[in-house]
Amino acid sequence: MDRRLRLGMVGGGQGAFIGAAHRAAARLDDCYDFVAGALSSDPQRAAESGRMLRLDPARSYADYREMARAEAQRSDGIDAVVVATPNHLHAPVVTAFLEAGIHVICDKPLAMSLEEALQMQALSHATGKLLAVTYTYSGYAMVRHAKEMVAAGELGDIRLVQVEYLQDWLAEPVEQRGNKQAEWRTDPARSGPAGCLGDIGTHAYQLASFVTGMLPSDLCADVVTMVPGRRLDDHVQTMLRYPCGARGTLLASQIATGEGNALRLRVYGTRASISFDQENPDYLGYTPLGGNPVQLKRGRVRSASSEHATRIPVGHPEGYLEAFGQLYRDAALQIEAMLDGRPAPPSSLLLTTVEDGVQGMRFVEAALRSSALAGARVPIG
Amino acid sequence: MDRRLRLGMVGGGQGAFIGAAHRAAARLDDCYDFVAGALSSDPQRAAESGRMLRLDPARSYADYREMARAEAQRSDGIDAVVVATPNHLHAPVVTAFLEAGIHVICDKPLAMSLEEALQMQALSHATGKLLAVTYTYSGYAMVRHAKEMVAAGELGDIRLVQVEYLQDWLAEPVEQRGNKQAEWRTDPARSGPAGCLGDIGTHAYQLASFVTGMLPSDLCADVVTMVPGRRLDDHVQTMLRYPCGARGTLLASQIATGEGNALRLRVYGTRASISFDQENPDYLGYTPLGGNPVQLKRGRVRSASSEHATRIPVGHPEGYLEAFGQLYRDAALQIEAMLDGRPAPPSSLLLTTVEDGVQGMRFVEAALRSSALAGARVPIG
């Protein structure tokens, strides 16, 4: 990078875990200056957050529409904006900035419905602006290495895909006990029709698709609310079928007692299998047919995509912020290329975008449909 | 045990892995003398096997019916017989010995169909003879400890049951390349209508039921043949629902490249979760809600059932033969009590029997039915 890009943020003010994570990720590789924000829908909170984050008060906005308008007119206006609001605001905020000609980096799930997602996709295409969607886990070096292994045929033909994303933080009705994160995530008005399914099910779905390069054609789903009184699902189990005949299972649960943030993927091919556990992301399991398990380590494997997504040598662990930062680095590489009117560097093209966001919404809608039909098999998308 | 029981075997002659495993298991705790056999349906092979195993030639039979008849008439006739034949012979052999008044220890799956299993169950009840079914994995000390923890409420109410049994030895069409084990296991005439589903799916189903004390009410299943030309299924995935509202997934695959004998169970309750991996059976994972994972170790936990099922102290690993031997010890305790006309010792009552075998067949039939209906949800049993 020859310069730092100017970055703004909507949402993610004081106390929001994900806002701070976005900013740390953006800072990691020194590709951005954080210069503007509409950090809260509450004007006073927005102003305070701006002060804490050392923003120029003139660029700490109370309203995201105002921010889009003002920044678009400044000669030193932001190059890109981060959208870190609850889900129901993704579509309007993304729309405002894309229409203002500003690149967007949006949290997931992209939208409240497939329809909304498709509109955002169309707008991104129409404006020619980047709409990145932060499927953070695709930023890990070993996830990218896994994708490269599959693509190179090292697993042979894929037969089984097993992915699960297990947490326990919603095992009790914490949304009724003042947990803000839980409140909006279990509120259909702010989260949409899917709870766990949208919040983490889409992550699992995306990770499996990212690594295998395959999308399932149909599924059977059981979308369940385990905790009494909860308004959205907190447990999802599905069986997947792929066009090539492969099978899969996807499990997402926020009531899996004892689990932290257990996103785990296993892919079995005719020649070998691989396994990834997000809580130990510097490793990738690999076992050939009839062979012994190998623990591939970041820094010990050679692949263009893993080397692009790593900073430090073997045995010096990288984590979640580094994966997140990778998305920001890739976005920066793409945006800079667009600003310069040249093609994006190939190394940056694994960045997840609106296309992934749309696929996620297709999955959500199919799972809800199947579950309503007592688990009957339905097509996806 | 005050004496050794006299034991015979049908099947399991030279070269049969499972026959040797049965004998080593029977020997482990010194409860049996192995004295008679009809070790092969081929008379010459039967005789040779008998010689190798140092049987009295007079008690090395060419035919299991002859053996049942002759042993029943000897004053020193066998107390119990082991049935280690391919599946299609389980019913006739078990029937012959039960009718001859001889206790039976039968390999799994119990039968070719639910109907056959129910007949064997009725016969066992009618004759008052033991019909043990060797669900080996229920013999592990830590599996029994897990069962005791669930029963004691240490997990709270069960919400999720995840069980999988993954192998890779049928990932290629080895039944066409001279692998005897694969030949009969993929032959509907000898294995019945279920391949992987019956061979290892029933193990997974039984383990989950054994530990949780719960049977699911209905399921959605996808029973698949992945390897071209194979005549029975080699991959099964199911979603389970329990009467209490709990959910489950059961996965069984013999084409899961890289896996050896990966029977793994996880149970999540409202208070805690546990996890067991058959390849590392001296351990049981335990994590309370919001807490840190504990690796419970055999010999470090205190429970009547785990202490009954262990021989050596912490850090001296026990394995598959010890688990298998446990079933033989429990069977001996029950048979000795029956011979003496007294109740079986409570410690022996976790022995798996025809009741487990019948449940296994209910599961097999339901899974086949659901899969034929494109994964539609069907009741079990």
Next chain:
Amino acid sequence: MDRRLRLGMVGGGQGAFIGAAHRAAARLDDCYDFVAGALSSDPQRAAESGRMLRLDPARSYADYREMARAEAQRSDGIDAVVVATPNHLHAPVVTAFLEAGIHVICDKPLAMSLEEALQMQALSHATGKLLAVTYTYSGYAMVRHAKEMVAAGELGDIRLVQVEYLQDWLAEPVEQRGNKQAEWRTDPARSGPAGCLGDIGTHAYQLASFVTGMLPSDLCADVVTMVPGRRLDDHVQTMLRYPCGARGTLLASQIATGEGNALRLRVYGTRASISFDQENPDYLGYTPLGGNPVQLKRGRVRSASSEHATRIPVGHPEGYLEAFGQLYRDAALQIEAMLDGRPAPPSSLLLTTVEDGVQGMRFVEAALRSSALAGARVPIG
């Protein structure tokens, strides 16, 4: 084996863990009939133990000398005897049976002193009888595979040997609280001058020597008693130097809080390293220089020595009794060959014998000598 050998035992009566383990090990592969014993030095206890173990009362002796004499004269006398007494009786018992022309399988450490060990070695050589010493851990399939890998040069030249044996059962003064095992092990009259050093330090030393095929030339040692009031050492740390320039560390501790029976070996060569953990004995770690760790699994590796030392397929775990049983099988193969006047089968030659026992005593004496000299470097042997 064409026949079962006749086996006797001295020591190891009721309540002795190690006696039961010896018998189960001897039974595992069906190579022995257990027919005689002097199971306790207390005649009543000896008789009771004999009854419990279903010995012919005529062959349940109150005195080991009487047993050696009587069994040597019977036409159906024992072929071999197991010595499972406390250490101070090893020498007299072994001597009595060797002199009676009976093969001996003796627990470790072989002797109370190097001098005693050398006398037993001389007697074994003079009588031409087997004197096996049960370094159980050398019976594991993956330990034997490790030895074969080193011998085949797969590790290159050995540079580092790290071995540790950690337990916590003596972390408190349990010998003062009625623990019988602890009583004699901390009593110089029955254990000799070394406590932890002799009890488990010799195991660690033997394992390292067995796998690497190398003996160190000198050492620095710190032999420590941590628990106040204890009469023998309970913690040992040493630094080793090998003639080839390799270095090593050996650590043995019975006060390592939280450890069960943690015998762990790592060997680093110029080309690759390996690691073994006795608590998970079906695995052997292997990492090439600059490469990724491989978890070699029993049943997935190919080597004559591991295949000789295994019974069941990959994923069906073997444990301590199987390793122990391997020594008994190897001893049976050697004894049978001697009875038949033919060379022992090569597969049996990894059996540990008096030669290993003597090396263990050389190590003990050197460690005590160095420690008395404030850790100064001293030669071994």
Next chain:
Amino acid sequence: MDRRLRLGMVGGGQGAFIGAAHRAAARLDDCYDFVAGALSSDPQRAAESGRMLRLDPARSYADYREMARAEAQRSDGIDAVVVATPNHLHAPVVTAFLEAGIHVICDKPLAMSLEEALQMQALSHATGKLLAVTYTYSGYAMVRHAKEMVAAGELGDIRLVQVEYLQDWLAEPVEQRGNKQAEWRTDPARSGPAGCLGDIGTHAYQLASFVTGMLPSDLCADVVTMVPGRRLDDHVQTMLRYPCGARGTLLASQIATGEGNALRLRVYGTRASISFDQENPDYLGYTPLGGNPVQLKRGRVRSASSEHATRIPVGHPEGYLEAFGQLYRDAALQIEAMLDGRPAPPSSLLLTTVEDGVQGMRFVEAALRSSALAGARVPIG
């Protein structure tokens, strides 16, 4: 932090891993602006590095003395400098900046000799300026939690300390094949009298001291050069004794084939033991006497010191850069307090400083001394 501190760097230009790591660490928590540097002793390389890092050319110096002088005179001069040069320059650079009244953050090992280290310590005290030494591994949340557990008595009295730091990158003579990192690290003129001992042995020593709060009183050491032709040691093994009677072993090796950056610590007390593995830093093993191992996870444990040293929730892994960043955050908190003339916040006081650096040099000198005396026990310091 109310403001960002102005930061400069000496050394660490293009291609230097550790320079980039320092800068990323400094950026992580947004406490610094990087504004000046003398990034290479080669003026052209220094200028290019400055350009790449977007420094104001006027503040990209060719010489560190010039930089210290110039920055001290600017009203917007740097608040602190990072010293990321090879070891032989630590003392002169640190001296120049401390004398210029600028706070210093220096890489380890602090000095070429104990004498040098003591001079720097005296200068730091005399000037009242911070001299932080980046013992990165003490920045991990779980290392700090471990320290807090020990201090709170959760382990009881410490009996054993085992620490090892194993790498394989110097297993071959790569310094003769163009590896720059290896060249200076194996060159006595630039590294001092200790190779592996100073480079990573001091890390291991510091980690053990940090967690236990104890310094050993004496040691036996074997400081070895394994690779022919190498000019400094590449393997070190030591035995430690503590004033309280505890024992320890410290192992450091750069020829441990297959190891990446394996810094591992185990501490055994009378009540419990803990274990830490730097390659998996979000975890801390904990096992009580006679109990089951617990895997303490960052975010699942509660302690002031671990919460101060963490950014993201359980299951979102943190890594090396986060640990490194923690030192920078703590340094910023201390420097800001000094600039404001108030006491440093207690949370920042675990920052490692010149005191740790001096202890490291005492260890190095004692180890060299003992090794020269054939491993004889010598006092430390």
